[in-house]
Amino acid sequence: MILARLLPKDSKKYQSIRDNIGKYSDFFDKYNITHFFGIWTMTISGYSHLLGQIDRFSYWDWSGYTNGITRLLLATILFFFLSQKGIWAINNKRLSYFDLIIHGIFGSIFFLIGAIDLSVLDINIVGIIPYTFSFTAAIIIYQFKISYDLEKDKWEIDSWNNKNSYLLISFGLMVFSTIIGYKLDDPIISTVSMVSLFFPAVAYLWPDHIRHIKRLQFYPLFILAMFACVRAPWFLIILGLLFYIIRSVNYLKYGIIYPSFGVAQEETLSDV
DSSP: OHHHHHSOTTSHHHHHHHTTOHHHHHHHHHTTGGGHHHHHHHHHHHHHHHHHHHOTTOOSOOTTHHHHHHHHHHHHHHHHHHHHTTOOOTTTSOOOHHHHHHHHHHHHHHHHHHHOBTTTTBOOGGGHHHHHHHHHHHHHHTTSOEEEETTTTEEEESOOTTHHHHHHHHHHHHHHHHHHHHHTTOHHHHHHHHHHTHHHHHHHHSOOOHHHHHHHHHHHHHHHHHHHHHHOTTHHHHHHHHHHHHHHHHHHHHSOOOSOSOOSHHHHHHHO
16 A cells, blocks of 8 residues: 555654544544445446446446436435434444345345436336345345454454354355346346355355455455446546545554455555
8 A cells, every 4th residue: 555655654744644534534434434335336236237238238338427426426315314314334233134134125225226217217127136135145244343453453353153144144145146147147246246155155164264254345345346347437436536545544543454455464464
């Protein structure tokens, strides 16, 4: 990370900035800014699905950015409303299975915001199903609450309770998403789910380790976002800005590089 090279943690300038960065990190925490990764990716996945319905071979189309950004703004407004009402609270508590279903339904709504063609109000409703399964599979994995202990200088997970149940449900939903996406001839979600299902499989079969859960919480979402960008490449710019802003705030406040492609301590250090 370039910022880590420019401002090493032991430098006076870093300490000075760290003392004043708190209000920004508090803003990010208060409004759940990190959740934008999931909300925006689900919305643009819907928009990518719409483009695919219009033209099966749609690829790298920059012309629809105004339409896409409008949909992102609508999704953001809905997300803030849900957050303020306490409906969206993944980080605050472990959700019941009923709550997971509700979150899956709202995930479908974010997908619809991106997928509905406002000119004709036409959409293939069945096409939502594999995306809803994939989105719900991701939410289930966030039942594992990961936090960074500054004193111990390491990542910790709150509890491994119900690990096997969560992972098996997540794996099963991704399998169904793969099959249904294939049957519907949707190359985006069928490929994404097929690749992503190996992450819960590895976490289930291998011994408990936080790095497996960190990969599972990051890479399936990242893969879906990258595939969505194949049809909406302008989203790469928005996603990149969000990624590096949150990453920079976390580094300046806590001295950690997060989010990161590295999930183990050695990988994080090499990422610097």
